[in-house]
Amino acid sequence: MFSGHQHSPWDYPRLITAMVGLYAFAGGLITLIGWAKDIQALTDWVNSGISMMPNMAVAIVLAGGALVLLSCGQARAATVLGFFTGLIGAATLFEHVTAINLGIDTLLVSRPWGQRGTLVPGRIGPPGSASLTIIGSAIVLSAFGGKNRRWAALGGVLVIGIAMLSITGYIFGADALFSLPRLTVIALQTATILLALGIGLVTSVPQVQPLKMLRDNSAAAVLARRALPFVILLPIVVGWLRLQGQRAGWYDAAFGTALRTVAEVALLIGLLWWAAAAVKAHEKPLRESETRKAAILNSSLDAIVSMDADGLIVEFNPAAEMMFGRYAIEVIGRPLSQILIPERLRVAHDQGLAHFRATGEGLVLGKRIEMPALRADGTEFPAELSINRVPGMEPPLFSGFIRDISERNRAQVALREAHELLGSRAKHLEKLVEDRTMDLRNINEALVRSLARQDKLTNDLRETVQQLETFSYSIVHDMRAPLRSMRSFASILESEYQDKLDDTGRRYLQRIMDSAVRMDALITDVLTYSRISSSETPLAPVNLDKLVAEIVENYPQFQEAADSIQIQHPLSAVSGNRALLTQIISNFLANALKFVPPDRPAQVMVYSETEAGKVRLWFEDNGIGIAPEHHGKIFDLFTRLHRLDEYPGTGVGLAIVKKSAERMGGRVTVESELGAGSRFCVELDAATGEKAET
């Protein structure tokens, strides 16, 4: 509790109380046994002829028990024992004062011995009875608690004084101090036990003086604790030695007194020095902690301001000087509210302080609060402060830690504004996205609608084309009947009226017949073309080797030119339609044999290539070739690049080829230069499955 962590008896006052209580209890009991068993030595420990009286022994047992109970906190039970202790003392005192014998002195036992100093046999002497009265009253009174505990300390000190006087008398052999009947008679063991009881009384109330002071952590307490035992023992020891010397005849009274005085002065100086050193050592950590506290106070970034219970400033650190724009010397000792608190808040502050003084409770103590504070120039700033009561300070002292939070408040406001801005931006963005999404949805719907319309239009168109094709097919078909009658009448005319016509007439007739033949060819071709568009065209694997060979063998025009047609076997099988493939192959072969210069024998080569699931069937000739600008249109219906008398034809053949290829999911291409031959190709899916069927 004080002077570091070493333990000292001062730490355990209650233990001392208990121990001296036990000592008294045991001492009293032993004495009682002596009286009861007729053993004088147990009642007179130093064999002085002065025994502890039986009543005294009983009272001491009671008082010792009371102290033991007190040390255990049993104040009520202790009071009962204390009361009887006091009663014995008071009754005996009454006998001494009034000379009335109450008959209590020999109530227990009466022996002839041990009565050297007694006036009445068995009667406790005046110092003893007074001490018992004091001890008893002190125990009873202090049981009331609070300030009444002072009685225990006071009584204890008094008893210690009485006992010391008697004990010193025994030590110095001064009979007057312990053996005069009526006045001082007391047994040595009684005096020592009373001394112990006095100490026990004092230590039973460590909260009050003198123990309060002795157990304190102050330098004064250190000094007192150290000096006390010596101040008590030193004069006794020195005095005793001096007396022994004189009695031995070494020196006379005057010399002895001088010797004693010198010895005492020297010893007291030594004691003073030793105690002062102890105080100094004790103060060192205090001084260091003081220095540390000052350093903290001076370097703190927070303003630290302390105020006493009257509201006056007692401390003002450098940070406070900066913050408030005032010097410490200027504000210390002046009322805090007048200087640091804006006028409108002063009443509240003063009321708070008054409330604390009246009730001991502070509403703002230990809390973190925010309030405006006042600078020297009259401006205000927002401050955060926490006020605490400095522990252990009486009268109360308050210290406040103050922080200027203007910067923090500004940052908070900026942060809040940024948050709001961000929020509104986000909302704007959200709305934008929503609008755009809506626009997109509308556009998409319009697109879907327009696609549906397009679909319907395409369907309508396909239907119209279909109808048109059906219509033209029926017209072309119907044209055959009149053409046939034209041809048959023309041939009747030729056979029956030949001789009736002149050369011109015959030539005209021939012209009519040629036109009819041409017309028939045209109609046949157009009907073929139309059929291709309208007929079903199921696909199947087709063996081109076989098909091409069949076509060459079966068509008379190819049979004749078979030597000019060269086929590079094997030709890859394709997935196609036999009838459509026949159209394509015969048209390509016919064109290749037809479009050659008159002076050159035709040469045709047929071969195939397979690549990535596609088969390309090529027809390469050595004919007149086609200028590149015409490549695009020769596949159109009725397109011809030559006059009839140069190369006959209808201009439908390549249109049929193109249409047929498309019906099978394929396509046609041409590669050619004028005068350098041509190369036509039809591209179709390769046949799947093991083996082409036909």
Ligand code: ADP
């Ligand atoms: P036609 O053969 O009845 O004239 P096509 O549709 O078969 O009609 O051919 C269209 C035109 O393409 C031909 O008139 C011709 O000018 C040209 N052509 C077709 N095949 C060849 C070829 N192998 N060599 C040169 N020109 C060709």
